[in-house]
Amino acid sequence: MKLYNSKKDKELYYYFNAKKEKLWCYRHRYYDALGKRREKYKQGFKTESEAYRALLDVKANTLNGNVKQVENSNLTVAEWLDIWYETHKNDWKVTSRKQRELAIKYQMKPLLGKYKLVELDKTTYKRVFINKLLEKKYKPSTVQLFHRLFKVAINAAVDDEILPRNRFNKISIPQDDPKDNFLTAEELSKLLAAAKEHENDTNYTFIFTLAYTGLRKGEALGLQWNNIDFNAKTITVERTRDNKGIRTPKTKNSYRTILIDDIAIAQLEKYKKWCKKIKLLFIFIIYIRTHSFNGSINYE
Known part of the structure; x- marks a missing residue:
């Protein structure tokens, strides 16, 4: 393809495509960060002005040291x-x-x-x-x-x-819509009643703890018994756990100690007595079903 010089700039050219249409292109020569000579070429501009504006942008970037912007201009x-x-x-x-x-x-x-x-x-x-x-x-x-x-x-x-x-x-x-983000008191009461009737002690206490503390499921799964102070009525969050392993909380603010009420303390004390028979490190452990609770709460 033969290129013809533009009078506007020595790095600006025009050419004719297979359909004999006149199109414009530029070829800008510059040095990269390592001092190696490079060339930036682009064609297909329909007007001289359009090609010239694009060439000026490339020149400005190379002059300002923004060589990477020029070299990666075709990166998707x-x-x-x-x-x-x-x-x-x-x-x-x-x-x-x-x-x-x-x-x-x-x-x-x-x-x-x-x-x-x-x-x-x-x-x-x-x-x-x-x-x-x-x-x-x-x-x-x-x-x-x-x-x-x-x-x-x-x-x-x-x-x-x-x-x-x-x-x-x-x-x-x-x-x-705020209405989509929480359960009403009546809905929560029905959920806990259904969980108590149909789920085992671990599942029920897990759901109960989420409802009464506002913990994320990974935070609740990371709880150990030494994270609960039954006298001070507090829970301390210092790790998360899921099917990918045990990790520190995502942010500094995720490390926290929260107060819990007498109802939550009573349920956790009751559950702890049951757990003493098996002596496990984490509070919430399940053996048979490791995939999910009702298709949404993953733990193991």
């Missing part, structure tokens, strides 16, 4: 997500790593993977990612989680000097 979102995950996966807790792996595989890549990382704009992101997830009937809080995870990946690209900034901040996402 999918490619960056793979780089980000493989680079940082060993820095994350097991649950965070699995959460990010699944979000990349099932939400981010299918909806955003084909876009070039440097070209994905805020409007497109809102339209093809946030709105599409909401249309798929994900809860707003779940969509907010995917959005936060994507911003973490973008912040890593900024730290790596591939992007100049994170343009996906300040995106509005609806809030969950």
Whole structure:
């Protein structure tokens, strides 16, 4: 393909494609961080002005030392997500790593993977990612989680000097309906009554403890008897546990001591007497069913 020089800039050219259409391109030569000579080439611009603006952006980036932005201009979102995950996966807790792996595989890549990382704009992101997830009937809080995870990946690209900034901040996402996030007193009473009638002592006390303390299930599963002070009527959270193992709490604020009432103390004392027969390290242990309680509460 023969290139013809533009009069506007020595690195700007025009050419004719197979359909004899006149198109524009640029070829910018620069030195990378190691002093090696490089060339950035891009074609397919329909006008000289469009090609010239793109060339000026490339020149500005190389002059300002933003060579990585130039070299990675063709990097797709999918490619960056793979780089980000493989680079940082060993820095994350097991649950965070699995959460990010699944979000990349099932939400981010299918909806955003084909876009070039440097070209994905805020409007497109809102339209093809946030709105599409909401249309798929994900809860707003779940969509907010995917959005936060994507911003973490973008912040890593900024730290790596591939992007100049994170343009996906300040995106509005609806809030969950508060009515969907808790049980009424009547509903909770029915749940506890059903659990007491149909479940064994461990299952019932586990559900009872969650209801009366507000602990997360992983926090409750991590409790040992020395975490309960029956005289002071407190529970101290200092670890979490699930089918992936035992870990420290996710944040400093997750380490805490909470007060519990007489009803909760009475149930836990009753359960402790039953547990003395088997002498296990953790308060809540189950032997036969290790998958879930009613399909939602995982413990072992």
